[in-house]
Amino acid sequence: MKINGGKSTSATPRLPKSPTGIQGLDEITDGGLPRGRPTLVCGGAGCGKTLLAAEFLVRGAVQFGEPGVFMAFEETEKELKANVASLGFDLTGLVRRKKIVVDYVHIERSEFQESGEYDLEGLFVRLNHAIDSIGAKRVVLDTLEVLFASLPNEAILRSELRRLFRWLKEKGVTAVLTAERGREALTRHGLEEYVSDCVILLDHRVNDQIATRHLRVVKYRGALHGTNEFPFLIGAAGISVLPITSLALNHKVSTARIATGISRLDAMLGGRGFFRGSSILLTGTPGTGKTIISSNFAQAAARRGERVLFFSFEESPDQIIRNMHSIGLRLEPLVKRGLLRFHSARPSLYGLEMHLATMFKEIATFQPHVVIIDPITSLMDSGTDSEGKGMVTRLIDFLKAGQITSLFTSLTQGGHALQQSEAAMSSLMDSWLLLQDFEGNGERNRVLYVLKARGMAHSNQIREFLISDRGIDLVDAYIGASGVLTGSARAAQGALEKAAVLTSQQEAARRKRELERKREAIERQINGLRSDYESETMELRRIDEQVGTSTLMLTTERTASGILRQADAKVPASPRGKARNGNGTR
Amino acid sequence: MKIKPGKPRAAHAPRQLAQLWQLRLYVVDQSPQSRTAFANLKQFCESHLKGRYRITVIDLVKQPQLAKGDQILAIPTVVRKLPKPVRTLIGNLSDTARVLVGLDLRAAD
Structure with missing residues (x-):
């Protein structure tokens, strides 16, 4: 199966990269620093250049199986070990296990004289020896600029540096060089002119008395990279760059x-x-x-x-x-x-x-x-x-x-x-x-x-x-005509409302009682009228009866007088019918 | 109590004269600068330190581990190990005056 071979030819050629293992930096650089090429890390004093370089080396040795050489021009081996130990890196152990070589280069202007021409072959020899002794893939030079202060002949130095970077590329090591930030240029001594592949700028700014570190990839030849300034910090576990843009809106959500x-x-x-x-x-x-x-x-x-x-x-x-x-x-x-x-x-x-x-x-x-x-x-x-x-x-x-x-x-x-x-x-x-x-x-x-x-x-x-x-x-809260009321105002409003209710309740009861009384009075009146009515009716009946009796008596009297007068008309049996008939006949 | 002004100095100077000069020359194998430096150094020693010097030539290509000890960066480099103090001189030693100052050879005269 030659899938891998086919893949590499068909895929677009991608710059090989060396992952730094530094949290966030690999995201920004899309995979790490250019493999087999030098990278320049520049920044002012105390912004973390040495630490970034050291972490690149240590993580390379620990996480990616790439041994490294740390060539220190500023700090002694002991100082360096102490410094990185504070970040939890066991440099001593790595040196013992031949994963890392630390070479402290001490060069002091006052300690030597110069006579005639020379080159920096000694540096090459040392570096070469260190690289070969452990099969290093990564190299840190921290910081080469010290040489500018120590070596009087800048022309020699510059040509030797150019040779050094060419040599590093030929050697195929991924190198990190640190340099002081210059006033106008990126670095004080123009090291950027030798390193053209990748330049990272570190910065330590103070805003309102609070310092924040920033990292920016100024240049990364042949690769996409985040160009923003990213805040980074040096914590107990090393450097972490915090890219805001790397976070996407795709988190899972819960309905709980x-x-x-x-x-x-x-x-x-x-x-x-x-x-x-x-x-x-x-x-x-x-x-x-x-x-x-x-x-x-x-x-x-x-x-x-x-x-x-x-x-x-x-x-x-x-x-x-x-x-x-x-x-x-x-x-x-x-x-x-x-x-x-x-x-x-x-x-x-x-x-x-x-x-x-x-x-x-x-x-x-x-x-x-x-x-x-x-x-x-x-x-x-x-x-x-x-x-x-x-x-x-x-x-x-x-x-x-x-x-x-x-x-x-x-x-x-x-x-x-x-x-x-x-x-x-x-x-x-x-x-x-x-x-x-x-x-x-x-x-x-x-x-x-x-x-x-x-x-x-x-x-x-x-x-x-x-x-x-x-x-x-x-x-x-009480929300009514007078607005939103809270606290004692709300309580007062409550009491006020309660009182109003009570009053209206009492009023209703009073009116009810009054009406009741009125109704009773009317009823009494009705009863009186009814008894009047009754008595009238009785009276009426009595009158009727009186009238009947008197008529009967009249008829009776008439009949009786008729009889007395020996009237020829026959007197009916019933007095009334007789009377009516009598009337009808009349 | 007797004060002996200048006595240590007086005692020191003749001892230094009598002392053997140990010089180390760091070179890289085929480099022309290295050969020039060796030739120049040899000539100086012959004229100033005849019979009182020893030059050790260290080829860093063969013994790269030795570069660290004397903090060698530049090639060629001469280190005066003895007499003390240690003195270092870089370059092909073509500048005579500087060599005299750098190695403090006048003291040897």
Whole structure:
């Protein structure tokens, strides 16, 4: 099978590269430094040139099986070993195992005289000997510029350097040369004219008294590379370059929800809290209870058995524990059980990048489910705006990649105006809770609302946020004709409403009673009328009867008188019928 | 207590004169500079240090590990190991005045 052979011919010719193993640098350079060619690393004093070179060499020997030669012109072997040991590199062991050769070249102008012509063959011999003794693939020359100060004849030196770089290429070693940054040129002595393949510029800048290191690939012949300036830092595990652009938006998401520890807040968020792995921003003016909500969130998560990492940039762990105890949150048992870990540091302790690296390291070792950063704003203040945003972006991406739920608190200055940094941060956040103060009636009350919550139904209502010694509670703020009322105003309004209800109830009862009375009176009237009516009816009947009797009597009398007068007319049997007939006949 | 001003110096100077000069010449095999340097050095020693010198020629191509000890970069290089202090001179030794100063040969006269 000759697949490999076929592949290499068909594929576009790619510059062979030597991976540095330095976190982030290989991403920027798309694979490492040009293999078999010299690379120039330049920068000012103390920006990490030697360390970058040393790490390239050590990682080459340890990770990529490429032995290396370190030719040091500035530091002795002992100093160098001590320096890299502070980054966790065991140079002594590597030297013993013949993976690395350190050759300290000492050359002091005052210690020799010059007479006639010479060349630097001695350097070549030494380097060649060192390379061959261990079969080195990598070479570091740190820093050749010392020669300019030591050797009086610059013409010889320059021609010898040119020969050296040609020789290094012929030798096929991947070389890293360090050089001091010049005032106008890249390097003080123009070393860049000999090294044309790859130039990396390091920089150590101070902004607002806080120093941040930057790395930039100025030139990389024949290869694509990131051209931006990338912040990098020297941590306990060496250099790490933090490329922002290398992170893509492709993290997995979870549909699981986690409770906030405040049931009313959960209810506001569709009843089930935040999404796991989402980023939550909690903004508020000073004293609105950001830390309290964060602590509640931490406690709720830890009680579910999740690990919580709490980065505090304002308070010490003990202070948070004590303060939360006053509102009935007991955090110390959770700390003891190893579920909750605090990490407190002053934002000004070191630069943004160092903070970020420390946080990454803490997160990597503790493996938390929830990370709280309180507050993110004071951390962002230690860098410029774009640095701060870049940092938050990287942090969120890092957390999201690990499906870690993150809660960031943010301190706002004004009562209402959102700061620019927040607006910028907002786009990175999935949920945004806003805490605010309402001032009035000689008191200050806290309210909370959900500004946004991506991917879930959420309440648009404002809630009053109460802190008592039993914890947090959210109550409905009074919203009525007179606006939003909170605190004692809300209570007063409640009482007022209660009184009004009572009054109206009493009024109704009174009216009811009155009506009842009226009705009864009417009924009585009706009864009176009815009895009148009855008596009238009786009267009427009596009259009728009277009339009948008198008629009968009249007829009877008439008949009787007729009989008496011996009338010829026959008298009927019934007096009445007789009478009627009698009338009819009349 | 007797003070002996200048006595150590007086004692030192004649000893230095009597001392054997040990010189090391670092060269690279076929280089013309190396050959020039050796010829020049030999001539100086003959005229200033006759019978009191020893030149060791070290070919770095054959013994590269020796370059580290005397911190050799430039070729050719002469190192005066004795008398102390150690002195180093680089170049093909064509500049006579410099050689005299560099090796401190006038002290030998």
